[in-house]
Amino acid sequence: MTLPTPDPASDPAVDPASGTIKLDAGPAMQPVSPLVENWHYFTRSRGAVLGLGVFMAMVAIAVLAPWIAPHDPAVQYRDALLVPPAWTENGRAAFLLGTDAVGRDILSRMMHGARFSLLIGLVVVTIALASGILVGLIAGYVGGKTDALIMRVMDIILAFPSLLLALVLVAILGPGLFNAMLAISLVLQPHFARLTRGAVLAEKNREYVTAASVAGAGHLRLMLVTILPNCLAPLIVQATLSFSSAILDAAALGFLGMGAQPPIPEWGTMLAEAREFISSAWWVVTMPGLAILATVLSINLIGDGLRDTLDPKLKRS
C-alpha cells in the first residue's frame, strides 16, 4: 500500500521555487475565540440567520412600539368599526391591517402586543432558568437523598400536561398576565433542572473539578464558577426553545381567558376577543395569530441553529 505523495506545488506552506517549507506560510494559526467560532457555525444555517433577523425585527418593533405605532392601541374609533385591511375594497389607508369590533387599530395593537409577548418570554425564561439551574445544581452536586427528592418533585410536575397545570395554577393565583407568567415558569422549570443535573453529574468527577477542589475552592465556587459554565450549552438551547413555548402557552392562557385580561393587547387575548367575528371579519382573527406564529417560528429557528452549533456531536458532520 502506498501513501499518496503530496504535491509540493499545491501546498501553500511549500515555497514553489526552492521546494523548502516556508515558516511564515499563510495566516498564523491563532485559536479562534469560541464566540467567533460559534457564530461561524450558526451563520452556516440560513434558517437560523433568517430566524435571528425576524426576531431582531420583533424586538425593534416591541421597543419602538409607542413611537412607530400609527395609533394608540386603546383608542376606539367609533366611526371605524371592523374596517377591513387597507388593501381590500372597503379598507382605509389609515388602518393598514383594519380595525377590531370597537374600532381599535389592529396594527398598533399587534405592535404593542409584541412588547407583552417578548416580555413574557423574557420573564418566564429568566425565572425558569434561574430556579431550574439552582435546583439542578444542588441535586447534581449534593446527590444522594436530596437529589432523589428533587428529581421526584420534578417528575411530578412533568406528569401533568403543562397547559393544564398552568391553568390550575392560574385558577389558584387568579387570572392575569403576571400570574400566568409565574405559572408557566413553574411548568417549564423542571426541564432546566433536569438538564443542569445531568450536565453536573457528567462534569463533577472530571479532573478539573477535582483540581479546583484540591486547590481549596469551596462548594459554592465549585458549583457556580467551576462546573456551571461547562454545563451551559444545552441550557442555552433549552432556554431558546422555552422562550417560544412560554409565548405559546401565555397566548393559549390568554385565549382561554386565564392570561392577560382585556383590554391588554396581548396576542392570545386579542384572538379570544376576535373569536365571535370568525365568519364576518377574518382579519381580526388572522392577524394576531400570524404574529404569534412568526415570533415562535423565528425563535425555534434560532433554537435549532444554536443546537446544531453548540452540540459537538452534530458539529461539522
Add this chain to the structure above:
Amino acid sequence: MLRFTLSRLLLIVPTFIGITLIAFVFIRMLPGDPVLLMAGERGVSPERHAELMAQFGFDKPMWRQYVDYIGQLLQGNFGFSFSTKQPVLTEFMARFPATLELALCAIVLATVLGVSAGILAAVKRGSWIDQATMSAALVGYSMPIFWWALLLIILFSTTLGWTPVSGRISLTQFFPRVTGFMLIDSLLSGRPGAFRSALHHLILPTIVLATIPLAVIARQTRSAMLEVLGEVYMMTARSKGLSPSRVIGLHALRNALIPVVTTIGLQVSVLMGGAILTETIFSWPGIGKWMIDSISRRDYQVVQGGLLLIAAMVMVVNLTVDLLYGLVNPRVRHK
C-alpha cells in the same frame, strides 16, 4: 424483563403519591374559605357553615384530611361536582370516550403522516423534499393551535361549508350510546348518514390536535433514520445486494422506530394539553372542555378530580411506553 418492569413500577409510586398531594393541596391553596367558595353568592349561615366544614372534614388536621382523601380515592370516590351533584368519576367516564376518540384519531394521523414524512426526508436528505418537509414540520411545531383551528374553521366551515363548526354529531341524528365512540356507535345504529356526520365532525379537530405531534414525530423520525442510515450494518445490508426498499423498510426502519415509539408516547401529555384548546374551540364534549368549564364555574372538586385522573392517565401511558421500549430495546432493560 420482570426486574425491569418492577423497577419501573416502583419508580412511579412516589410520583403517583406526589400527584395526589398536588391534587389535595390544590383545593386547600385556593384563596378564601372552602365552604364559602362552594356556597358561592348565596352565602351560608354560621351553623350550616360549621356543619359543612365537619362534613367535608375541613376541621380536621391536615395530615388526617390527606389520609381520608387517599382513603376516598382508593374507594373510587373522586368527589362530587358542585354544579351537577354527580360523582366526578361518573362525569369523567361520560366524557372520556369523546376525548379518547379524538386523541386516538389524532395520534394515528400524526404517526402515519409523521413517520412517512420523516422517512422520506431522511432518505432524500438535502433534496427539496427534505427541505420542504422539515420547513413544514417547523411551522407545525411552532403553530398556535387555537389560531390554526380558527383558520381551518374560516376556510372549511364558513367559506367552503364542507365541515361543521362544533360538536360531535349533527343534532338531527339520534342513536343509542353503546361504546361512547361516535364513529362506532353511528355505524352500529345503522342510520343513514350517521357515520358520515360523525366523521365530518371529527375531521377538523383531529387535524388541529394532530398538528404538533405530527411535526415532532416527523422531525424525530428523520433524525433517527439519519442516525441509523450511517450505521455499519446498513452498509452490510446494502453490500449484500438487498434492494433499497428492503434496506430502508426492514433494516433501517426497525431500528429507527425505537426512539420514535418513545416520542409518540410522550405526545400523550401534549395531546391532553392540546385537547383543552381543541375541545374548547370545537365545543367537543370531552374532558378538556369539561376541565375548562369547571375552572370557569369554580367547580373545584371536578378540577381536583380531573387533574388527578388526567395525570394518572398520562403516567400510565408513559409507563406502558417505557415498558414497550424495554421490550424492543434490550440495551435499556439490562442497564
